[in-house]
Structure formats: structure tokens, C-alpha cells
Amino acid sequence: MSLYSQMGQHSNASTVSQELNRPSNIATISSNASAITTSILVLILLYQIGFRFVVRYLLLHDRPPKGLKLVPGPVSTIPFLGRLHGVNAIAPWKTMHEFSNQYNKIFRLTAYGQMHIWVRDSKIAKDLLVKRAAKYSSRPAIAAIPGAEKGGQYLALNELDDHWRMQRRFAHTVFTASHRNNYHGIIQPEAKRMLYNLLEDPTDHFKQTDLFTARISARLCYGNASEASRHSRNAHEFIPQISPTASGPLMNIFPFLIHLPEWINTSKRWVRERRESERGLWVSELERVKRSLADGTAAPYSHARTYFERLEASKNNTGDTPADFGFPESEAAHAIGMLGTMAVFTIGGPLYTFSLVMTLHPEWQDRVKEEVDRVVGSDRIVDLSDSPDLPVLRACIKECLRWKPPVPLGVPRLVTEDDDYEGYHIPKGSVVHIIEQALSHDPEIYPEPTKYNPARWLEPEYPSYQEPLTVHPRLMGFSGFGSGRRVCPGIELTEAELLVACGSLVQNFEMLPNVDPKTGEKVVPDPENRNSNVIGGPTHFDFNLQVREGRAEKIRTMYEEVKDQLG
Numbered sequence: 001m002s003l004y005s006q007m008g009q010h011s012n013a014s015t016v017s018q019e020l021n022r023p024s025n026i027a028t029i030s031s032n033a034s035a036i037t038t039s040i041l042v043l044i045l046l047y048q049i050g051f052r053f054v055v056r057y058l059l060l061h062d063r064p065p066k067g068l069k070l071v072p073g074p075v076s077t078i079p080f081l082g083r084l085h086g087v088n089a090i091a092p093w094k095t096m097h098e099f100s101n102q103y104n105k106i107f108r109l110t111a112y113g114q115m116h117i118w119v120r121d122s123k124i125a126k127d128l129l130v131k132r133a134a135k136y137s138s139r140p141a142i143a144a145i146p147g148a149e150k151g152g153q154y155l156a157l158n159e160l161d162d163h164w165r166m167q168r169r170f171a172h173t174v175f176t177a178s179h180r181n182n183y184h185g186i187i188q189p190e191a192k193r194m195l196y197n198l199l200e201d202p203t204d205h206f207k208q209t210d211l212f213t214a215r216i217s218a219r220l221c222y223g224n225a226s227e228a229s230r231h232s233r234n235a236h237e238f239i240p241q242i243s244p245t246a247s248g249p250l251m252n253i254f255p256f257l258i259h260l261p262e263w264i265n266t267s268k269r270w271v272r273e274r275r276e277s278e279r280g281l282w283v284s285e286l287e288r289v290k291r292s293l294a295d296g297t298a299a300p301y302s303h304a305r306t307y308f309e310r311l312e313a314s315k316n317n318t319g320d321t322p323a324d325f326g327f328p329e330s331e332a333a334h335a336i337g338m339l340g341t342m343a344v345f346t347i348g349g350p351l352y353t354f355s356l357v358m359t360l361h362p363e364w365q366d367r368v369k370e371e372v373d374r375v376v377g378s379d380r381i382v383d384l385s386d387s388p389d390l391p392v393l394r395a396c397i398k399e400c401l402r403w404k405p406p407v408p409l410g411v412p413r414l415v416t417e418d419d420d421y422e423g424y425h426i427p428k429g430s431v432v433h434i435i436e437q438a439l440s441h442d443p444e445i446y447p448e449p450t451k452y453n454p455a456r457w458l459e460p461e462y463p464s465y466q467e468p469l470t471v472h473p474r475l476m477g478f479s480g481f482g483s484g485r486r487v488c489p490g491i492e493l494t495e496a497e498l499l500v501a502c503g504s505l506v507q508n509f510e511m512l513p514n515v516d517p518k519t520g521e522k523v524v525p526d527p528e529n530r531n532s533n534v535i536g537g538p539t540h541f542d543f544n545l546q547v548r549e550g551r552a553e554k555i556r557t558m559y560e561e562v563k564d565q566l567g
Helices: 003-020 025-061 092-102 122-131 162-180 187-200 200-221 228-241 254-260 266-295 304-315 331-360 361-375 382-387 391-403 491-508 552-567
Strands: 106-111 114-119 418-423 422-427 431-434 509-512 544-547
Touching: 003 162, 003 361, 025 200, 092 106, 092 114, 106 391, 122 200, 122 431, 162 331, 187 200, 187 418, 187 552, 200 266, 200 304, 200 391, 200 491, 200 544, 228 266, 228 331, 266 304, 266 331, 304 331, 304 552, 331 361, 331 391, 331 491, 331 509, 361 491, 361 509, 382 491, 391 491, 391 544, 491 509
Parallel strands: 114 431
Antiparallel strands: 106 114, 418 422, 509 544
């Protein structure tokens, strides 16, 4: 060490010694020592609290009452957050189906501290959702849409409260009346418009599928289809926003993200702006119907008209006139708008799946074609009255929903009371999911479940066969539409739209694979290309939609006959 270095060290040591002897520095050091000691004590306390929390969580969280046991399931990747690895974000229903096989039809997973119970057995589903409906009929919160389970904004997402009961009664009333009146002649004209649009542009099949369902929904809800495109666009944004999958906001998987500001969590702005636009659309549509009733230009039927007529009759207290539905106009806007929104994807998905399976299975397309040609002829399109004579068509439609369920994970139920099921503890606050992908692929009921095979509904040797074929197969009672108190109120509308649309497509067009111009080989669409929404269907695929010989002029003539009433 150099002399200069030793001198420097000596000088610094002397300086430090002098500084330490100053009273102010002694006080400062004493204060710092006290602060350090306090910080250490706080850290030790926090460590103990955190350690105890972790220990208590690991040892006591979800501990069942004495005599009961927890539903088994795979180990979480991280306590509290849940299992983060191994779940297919694009097709989570596949992972849940695999787990359900591994854990004998029922298992649990933790997600952000909440227990989720997953079921793949129809008997367990019936026992919980039907026989114990009082405990299993509410809905959990959706992080990305705060308050969706309260206040009557979204019937399908609402908890089991008075808003749900009033809107459910309203939905039952309007759908029953529509079914009784063959949906007021709305479906057939819209099918003719769809056929005409496909004739003009056969490549526009994906968009026309959605617009067909959106126009029918808009006309049933408001008597007018002028805003059908907006209704369709809202549905395209709403369904991903309620999806806890790759297509939805990350908030639905990690709810704490809702507390971040919009400039960080930009999906909050996406949700907010959609809800503002949605409310504007629904309120303006309801107000338009109200004005048209006042000036005498209202459509003969709409859900909105039914609401206003019942409301007026109740105010007039005209004796045996039925009472109103119990909710104000502000809630009616959401009640009616939600019925229209949900019908877009729940029907559009299976309709597009039908085009897919007809392309993949020409043998079934030929069978449907033969049946429709024989029953309906060439001068008109399929009508609801043809249904008893079209079992092959109905079988092909139902097999679409079984083979590729539009709601593969089911719609979750919130458990509102502690329950025990066959020795398993199902705690209050947990969420139950019926895995429709698993139910509809149960090999005991559906042999070779991954195979698209409508014969399982038509031939007696299959367990799913029912008689008579003038009635069966049909969608009523099918597991994909839910069960118990939360069964879908629009099953018959779904049946009606699909019967007319699917039958008319096969009657007027051929659905063929494209051909590679270089190799001459068929380019077959991949049936696994589906969106990951909670309510989904095939993504856009290319196929060759060719009008059948002699049908082009028929389509144009039928469209001209209804063009004026379509608006």
C-alpha cells in the first residue's frame, strides 16, 4: 500500500472520529439506528403475518367440515392463483375434458382464490342443477364487466334475484307468443334474403350467417332490422368480453387487474366503450318502438311492443288484462337487448357449423338434399310445418351441436349455500361448470363421440335414438341449452331458425371443398379451427358454395316477393 493511500485512510479515519464526537451526529446515528430497528421489527412482523397467511391458506383453505372431503383435482401451480400451466388457452374445454376423465367425472381447480368445480356426468349435472336448483342457479361475477351479475342489465349473467325473475318471466312470455305464432312470419323472408345475398356473393358466407340471425333477432325484438349490423357487432364484442379464455380480457383470469387505470389496462376502456355504445343502441331502439306505437307505424309484433302494451294495460287497470312485467323502461331496454344479443352467436355458431359438416361429409349432404327435395319440392323453401317430415335434416342439425358444442365449457353457476354431494364438500361461493364438451362426447351415450354421425339420432341401435322420428330428434331437452332454472328460453327459436336456414341452404346450394389449382387436390377445412369464446363456433373457413342447377332464378324471384316487407 502506498504512503499516500495510508495517509488518506488515516485522514479519513480522523475525520470520521471527529464527526462521531459531535453531539448532532450522535443524535442522528441514534435516530437512524432506531429507524432501522423499527423497520426490522416491521419486516419481521409482516413476514410472520405473511408466513402465517400462507400456512393458513395451504393448511386450512377450503378445508371441508368433519366427515366430508374435498372434490379431487390437479394441484395448483401457485397457491391462490391456481393452475397456470397445462391449460389450453385457445381451447380450454379440451383440457377440462381431459381432467374430467382423469378424475372420474368431477374435479376442482382453484382460480384466484375461488374454487371451481367441473362436472362431465349428466347424472351429477341433474342432481346439482335440477334437484338442488335452489343452491346452484345463481351466476358468479365477471371481472371485466363489473356489476353484470346485478341490476338486471344482462339476463343471462344475472344472479338469482328479482331482476332475473321478472326478466325471465318476460322472456318466457315473448318467446312463447312468438313460437305460437310461427315467429310472425319473420324467419322465412330473412332466409330468402340470406339466399339472395349468397347468390350475389358466395364468398360472403361467414358474414351472412351472423346477419341472418341478427336480423331475425332485431325484428323480433324491435320490429325492424335496420340496426342489425350494430346488434351483430355488439355481440361480436360482448361474447369475448365475458370469456375467461385467450379471446377475452386478462381481467377475467386475473381479476385484480380491474383495479389498474385504463391507461395501463386498456381492455377496461374497450369494455367501457362497448357498454356505452350498447346502452345507446338498446335505449334508442326501445324509444323508436315507443314513438312508432304513438304514431301508428309500429310493426304488428315485437318484444318491445309487448312490453309497452302490457305496461299500458296495467296502468289502465282494465280488469282481466295481464299485469306488466314489473320493471321500468330503463331495465326493459336491457331485457330486450340482451335477448337479441344472445341469439346471434348461439344460433349463428351452429348454422356455420352446418356449412362446415356438409362440406366435410358429402354423403350426409346428399341425404339431406334428397329429403328436402322430396318433402319441400322446388317452388318454395323449407317451412316450420315441414319439420315432422325432415328427420334427417333435424338429425344433421342436432349432431352439429353435439359434435362441436357452441358452449363447450357450459355457463358457470355460483353456489349460494354450502352443500355436500356423495361425501364431497361443495362450499358456498364456489363455481360449478358443466363441461358440455365432455357431456356431448360421453362414449357410453355417443359411441365414437369424435365422429360426426347423425345416424346416432336416426337408428335404433344407438343409445341416443328416440321415437317417433316425426318429433325426434329435436333440441328441446338437449344438455347444451342448460338445465334447471337457467335453461335457455330460446331453444324453440334456435330450432326454428336452423331448420329453415339449413334446409334452405341444402335445397339451393352445394357446399363443396375448394380445389388447389396447382395440385388438383381438395382443400378440406380444419374442423378444429374454432374461436375460443365462451359461446363460439368455427372461425372463417374457405369452401366452394355453388348454386344448384335451376335454383338461381328461383332465389331471385322469392327475394323479389319479400323485398318490400324486409325493409
